[in-house]
Amino acid sequence: MLAKHFPLVGLRLTTPRLELRLPSPDELAELGELAAKGVHDPSLMPFIVPWTDQAPEAVARSVIQYHWLRLGDWVPQDWSLNLVVFRDAVPVGQQTVNGHDFGVTREVSTGSWLGKAHQGKGIGTEMRAAVLHLAFAGLGAEEATSGAFEHNVSSLAVSRKLGYRPNGTKRCAIRGNLSVEHKMRLTRADWERHRRVPVSVEGLEPCLPLLGITAAQTR
Structure with a gap:
């Protein structure tokens, strides 16, 4: 089984409305097609790397290739977990959580995007809450x-x-113009005070070596 050699395929995060996990090949194709339909106002670029400034078919292909790239170059010291967000078994976006020397720094960073049809419904909050629970809890x-x-x-x-x-x-x-990025930081104490979304995690323990930590370090 693939999970024996790469246990991240068995990792599942579940919230009241969402499931976050790695996709099957067909689900990854659906995710690419979702991105090709648009994820933001074309007049504004929310990404440091303007990957959406391409023809729709190139946007879809870039989502697929980037997903494969980050799985293919995975090392415990520098990882990027690109989880597909599913609502009612349909891909609605992607939520990423990154770790660099996580076993030492104990810090993660996050990024995400949602298909335009799924924005404004609180999904962005729920999916980020899921990976924050994964990180902190x-x-x-x-x-x-x-x-x-x-x-x-x-x-x-x-x-x-x-x-x-x-x-x-x-x-x-960005696009030859100045854009100011606002950096944000969340401490464990502030996460504890603001956690409202119930999250369950399945299949984490066998993934820990790939994430650069041991079970003892999670406590």
């Missing part, structure tokens, strides 16, 4: 970081709702 993280450009008010609102605090800014050149 499942992996014993101490801090989580995120960031969004100043025009990405929905992402910044999610961060504030979940307890993040401002952590500085970064000036970026």
